[in-house]
Amino acid sequence: MKKSVLLTAFIFILTVFLPPIGAMAGDTIKLGVVTPMSTGDFRSGKINVQTVELAVEQINAQGGVLGKKLEVVTADDEGKPAAGVIALKRMIAKEKVSAVVGLWHSSVAVAQEKVATQMQVPMMLHYSWTDDLTAGHSDYVYRVGPFNAEIAQLALPYIDKNFKNIAILYETNAFGSGFANYLEKIAKAKGLNVYSIGYPQEATDLKPQLLQLKAKSPKPELLVIAAVYEATNLIPKQALEIGLAPEMQILCSWDWPTYPAFQEILGDKGVGVTYATFESDKLKLSPLGEKFKKAYKAKYNVVPPVFALFLYDEVMILAETMERIKSSDPKDVAAGLKDTKFEGTTGLITFERQEGPGPIWNQWMGHQLFINKLTAVDGKGYKREQIYP
Amino acid sequence: MLLELIIRGITIGLVYALMGVGLALLNGVMRIINFAHGEFYMIGGYMAYYASTMLGFQFYFSVPTAMIITFILGAVVEKLLLSPIHTQEMEKPMDYALIMTFGLLLFFRQLAIKVFGPFRHKPADYITSDVYILGVKISGNEVLAGAVSAILVIGLAIFIKKTWRGRGWRATTQSRQGAKINGVDIGKESWIACGVACALAGAAGALVAPIFTLSPTIGGSPLVKSYEVMAIGGLGSIAGSLVAGLMLGITETLGAFYISSAYKDAIGFLMMGFFLLFRPQGLFGQK
Amino acid sequence: MKKNEIIVAVTIIVLGLIAPKVLPSVWITVLSMAFYYAILTIGWNIIFGYTGLFSYGHAAFPAIGGYTSALLAQHIGLSPFLGLLAGAFIAGLLGIVIGLLILRVHGFYLCLVTWAFAEVVNVIITAEHQITGGTGGLLAPTFFSGPNAELFGYFMGLGLMMFAFLISILLYHSRWGLNLFAVRDDIDAAESMGIKTRFWKVFGFAFGCSLAGLAGAYFAHFLGLIDPGIGGLDQMGYVCLIVIIGGLGTVYGPILGSFFVVITKELISGYASGYSLLIFSVIMILAVRFLSGGFMEIIQVISPRLNNRYLKFVNK
Numbered sequence: 001m002k003k004s005v006l007l008t009a010f011i012f013i014l015t016v017f018l019p020p021i022g023a024m025a026g027d028t029i030k031l032g033v034v035t036p037m038s039t040g041d042f043r044s045g046k047i048n049v050q051t052v053e054l055a056v057e058q059i060n061a062q063g064g065v066l067g068k069k070l071e072v073v074t075a076d077d078e079g080k081p082a083a084g085v086i087a088l089k090r091m092i093a094k095e096k097v098s099a100v101v102g103l104w105h106s107s108v109a110v111a112q113e114k115v116a117t118q119m120q121v122p123m124m125l126h127y128s129w130t131d132d133l134t135a136g137h138s139d140y141v142y143r144v145g146p147f148n149a150e151i152a153q154l155a156l157p158y159i160d161k162n163f164k165n166i167a168i169l170y171e172t173n174a175f176g177s178g179f180a181n182y183l184e185k186i187a188k189a190k191g192l193n194v195y196s197i198g199y200p201q202e203a204t205d206l207k208p209q210l211l212q213l214k215a216k217s218p219k220p221e222l223l224v225i226a227a228v229y230e231a232t233n234l235i236p237k238q239a240l241e242i243g244l245a246p247e248m249q250i251l252c253s254w255d256w257p258t259y260p261a262f263q264e265i266l267g268d269k270g271v272g273v274t275y276a277t278f279e280s281d282k283l284k285l286s287p288l289g290e291k292f293k294k295a296y297k298a299k300y301n302v303v304p305p306v307f308a309l310f311l312y313d314e315v316m317i318l319a320e321t322m323e324r325i326k327s328s329d330p331k332d333v334a335a336g337l338k339d340t341k342f343e344g345t346t347g348l349i350t351f352e353r354q355e356g357p358g359p360i361w362n363q364w365m366g367h368q369l370f371i372n373k374l375t376a377v378d379g380k381g382y383k384r385e386q387i388y389p
Numbered sequence: 390m391l392l393e394l395i396i397r398g399i400t401i402g403l404v405y406a407l408m409g410v411g412l413a414l415l416n417g418v419m420r421i422i423n424f425a426h427g428e429f430y431m432i433g434g435y436m437a438y439y440a441s442t443m444l445g446f447q448f449y450f451s452v453p454t455a456m457i458i459t460f461i462l463g464a465v466v467e468k469l470l471l472s473p474i475h476t477q478e479m480e481k482p483m484d485y486a487l488i489m490t491f492g493l494l495l496f497f498r499q500l501a502i503k504v505f506g507p508f509r510h511k512p513a514d515y516i517t518s519d520v521y522i523l524g525v526k527i528s529g530n531e532v533l534a535g536a537v538s539a540i541l542v543i544g545l546a547i548f549i550k551k552t553w554r555g556r557g558w559r560a561t562t563q564s565r566q567g568a569k570i571n572g573v574d575i576g577k578e579s580w581i582a583c584g585v586a587c588a589l590a591g592a593a594g595a596l597v598a599p600i601f602t603l604s605p606t607i608g609g610s611p612l613v614k615s616y617e618v619m620a621i622g623g624l625g626s627i628a629g630s631l632v633a634g635l636m637l638g639i640t641e642t643l644g645a646f647y648i649s650s651a652y653k654d655a656i657g658f659l660m661m662g663f664f665l666l667f668r669p670q671g672l673f674g675q676k
Numbered sequence: 677m678k679k680n681e682i683i684v685a686v687t688i689i690v691l692g693l694i695a696p697k698v699l700p701s702v703w704i705t706v707l708s709m710a711f712y713y714a715i716l717t718i719g720w721n722i723i724f725g726y727t728g729l730f731s732y733g734h735a736a737f738p739a740i741g742g743y744t745s746a747l748l749a750q751h752i753g754l755s756p757f758l759g760l761l762a763g764a765f766i767a768g769l770l771g772i773v774i775g776l777l778i779l780r781v782h783g784f785y786l787c788l789v790t791w792a793f794a795e796v797v798n799v800i801i802t803a804e805h806q807i808t809g810g811t812g813g814l815l816a817p818t819f820f821s822g823p824n825a826e827l828f829g830y831f832m833g834l835g836l837m838m839f840a841f842l843i844s845i846l847l848y849h850s851r852w853g854l855n856l857f858a859v860r861d862d863i864d865a866a867e868s869m870g871i872k873t874r875f876w877k878v879f880g881f882a883f884g885c886s887l888a889g890l891a892g893a894y895f896a897h898f899l900g901l902i903d904p905g906i907g908g909l910d911q912m913g914y915v916c917l918i919v920i921i922g923g924l925g926t927v928y929g930p931i932l933g934s935f936f937v938v939i940t941k942e943l944i945s946g947y948a949s950g951y952s953l954l955i956f957s958v959i960m961i962l963a964v965r966f967l968s969g970g971f972m973e974i975i976q977v978i979s980p981r982l983n984n985r986y987l988k989f990v991n992k
Contacts, residue, residue: 086899107812111900173810177805204601242397420784661789
């Protein structure tokens with residue numbers, strides 16, 4: 001009895017290890033997606049994978065790239081820098097991908113940037129905001145998405161106009177600290193009174209930090225939350241529970257209030273929360289953007305968040321670049337990306353390079369920031385209104 | 390502010406006590422380190438969520454549902470995976486249980502990601518209105534969680550004090566051999582105790598689900614808190630767990646406010662280390 | 677040192693030198709991780725397998741070693757090679773402090789105290805984010821630079837692992853080792869024979885910790901980065917798993933276990949990304965439930981003769 005169980009287990013292990021037949025052929029061009037899939041912000045990771053799969057499906061339906069089919073290879077970075085580095089190294093060495101997209105957490109991407117540069121494979125960032133990522137001026141790192149300094153600069157006029165005392169609650173990782181430090185600096189330069197408190201990204205009970213803010217005098221009128229991990233939805237909820245909000249306005253640093261989980265957790269108490277976003281009813285999508293939005297809604301039954309648009313752009317840019325330079329070699333692709341002129345989902349995408357130190361290197365600068373406010377519950381979502389600009 | 394902090398500390402402390410009391414029971418009877426304890430908390434939370442959203446149960450049905458399911462699950466896990474500890478003469482039962490429960494932790498967590506999905510969920514509020522205690526605004530959910538936790542902990546204490554089975558558990562805690570000689574069926578009591586411990590964890594998870602909300606990875610922090618409570622209260626002591634939970638809750642809330650919020654989690658560990666090193670019998674134990 | 681152990685050591689070195697030539701380059705990273713786990717678990721094997729102290733805070737020591745080395749490199753420009761020594765030294769020093777503290781407790785309590793220590797270390801690392809980079813981790817210089825940096829890093833790891841392996845063998849056969857075993861097996865008898873049990877407990881603990889510190893420094897400078905994940909509870913789970921699969925208290929156990937676990941994890945992750953941890957946990961549960969003898973029991977079932985030969989080989 002015991003013997004047979006053992007043998008079954010052993011055979012099971014063997015079958016898992018046996019290489020799949022036919023996976024060796026080089027008749028496809030591979031596109032890597034390294035993104036959090038099990039821990040970290042795997043909610044967004046899932047959207048990233050879905051977006052790339054949809055884009056590749058569309059490209060393949062139109063005949064692929066250079067006469068070959070595109071193939072998506074995914075890897076899980078667990079939202080942890082070390083795991084992300086190993087996942088990326090494995091992907092480049094084993095799968096021979098032409099480019100890597102879908103990178104998410106800034107702290108993970110900072111470590112991965114070194115690997116991509118060293119192994120000479122282009123990586124594209126659609127929503128990793130840390131300035132450091134492009135400040136290294138690597139020829140292999142391109143960013144369609146925005147970056148911390150840009151976002152803080154764009155949001156400052158709104159904050160300055162409406163508030164005197166602000167609080168920043170931030171995750172102590174590359175994204176959170178980077179954003180909070182920069183915003184604090186420029187807000188103080190404007191004469192605002194700033195309290196900033198950091199917390200570890202795994203935290204889920206933020207009441208101690210919020211109670212500290214509650215005891216502050218003069219009271220903060222605005223709370224800026226710079227978070228991606230677990231606590232995103234919990235901070236507004238707990239701020240309401242201890243009676244800090246709604247007297248204090250809440251400004252979420254990006255558009256997670258549009259995720260379904262936000263409504264499930266905050267319900268009608270979520271009304272009144274504001275958030276910074278690159279998406280608005282006033283933002284005009286190009287025909288490509290409309291097409292993507294429709295296709296995504298049809299396939300996954302939700303409206304794609306704005307970063308999915310940037311990621312979709314990236315896949316399309318890569319396909320276009322490969323066609324233009326007639327090569328799928330990672331080195332050629334990295335060089336070719338520099339001359340991109342692509343009519344993307346939200347505007348014409350080109351990559352700027354500014355000599356001298358700074359984050360503007362292979363960086364698209366055409367973003368527009370909006371501040372939206374949730375005004376009423378509307379079935380399975382909120383009604384929202386753009387309050388700035 | 391001080392009053393507010395203490396009241397908040399008490400509400401969270403009662404929930405800590407509920408988490409810790411199950412573990413204290415399990416460790417008393419089985420003498421193992423159980424790393425999967427927090428996962429039952431997570432499963433309990435999800436069960437309450439599905440009971441309230443899909444079946445439309447109110448909390449007085451959904452919390453017991455979660456308890457029953459986690460009881461069954463705990464008992465099955467004990468029967469299938471942990472029973473070799475007492476049926477076979479094992480050289481190092483602690484290593485076995487450690488690796489096994491660590492495997493279970495990974496398993497339940499990964500399975501939860503696949504089954505429940507990665508998005509955070511929250512059951513509808515159990516009690517929607519807020520409660521004012523001495524002028525401090527506390528959400529109804531927190532009051533409910535604290536009150537039910539207190540009832541369950543006291544109920545368990547009475548059960549252990551008064552019933553034959555409870556006495557058997559106490560005897561096993563003191564001496565396995567002695568209990569065996571006096572007619573305690575260790576195999577049977579083990580799975581029942583394991584089921585009860587898991588049901589208590591499940592209850593805690595279900596009660597705080599609307600407060601902290603659910604995700605597949607929420608099991609980590611309650612696991613840690615329950616060990617802290619158990620170490621402070623003393624192995625296998627129910628009353629100790631209750632006081633330890635309250636003490637931990639209040640100290641943490643005050644420490645996070647007056648010392649440093651970044652070191653909030655260190656407070657519990659320092660208390661745990663201090664008690665284990667200098668007073669290993671816990672708060673009320675005698676040497 | 678016995679003849680067999682020399683044979684094994686030479687075989688590992690030869691295989692290790694050939695591996696980068698024949699295996700695809702991804703395996704360089706994977707095998708380097710196996711080296712890291714091997715050094716780490718050799719340390720734990722000395723603490724638990726030799727001395728009998730169930731430390732559940734072992735994962736804190738690579739974090740201490742790694743952060744020490746990375747911070748020294750960042751602030752005073754210390755070379756990574758000296759960083760290895762510094763990491764091992766600081767981890768060993770803290771090992772002495774904790775070793776002295778835990779003289780008061782046994783068994784279950786010891787396990788919890790060391791765990792509490794590890795978590796406090798983790799909290800400090802995440803809380804002092806201005807110094808340590810918080811959860812985002814800290815960048816550290818790599819041992820070598822240039823296109824072959826990783827390959828050289830691999831050889832470095834192979835060398836360090838062999839160093840730790842040889843030390844553990846020497847300790848196993850020495851008088852010191854016998855003192856440790858005496859403390860593990862019967863502390864009262866050891867005491868009555870005049871062995872300073874308190875000294876040897878602290879020695880065994882600190883020695884294992886300093887090896888862990890060495891492993892951590894290697895990890896930091898091999899990947900060029902260290903994050904708090906290195907000291908997590910899951911890492912501790914892997915350490916236990918590795919040593920128990922490989923065989924507790926034996927000199928080959930940690931190395932066998934490390935390679936088995938790391939390679940298994942890698943093979944699974946290639947084919948079922950997203951499901952790899954789930955599959956891994958199922959294998960783990962089944963293996964622990966049905967294979968109480970660890971790795972050796974699989975061999976016993978497949979070929980009892982081979983197992984006998986192995987046992988003879990080990991015990992010769």
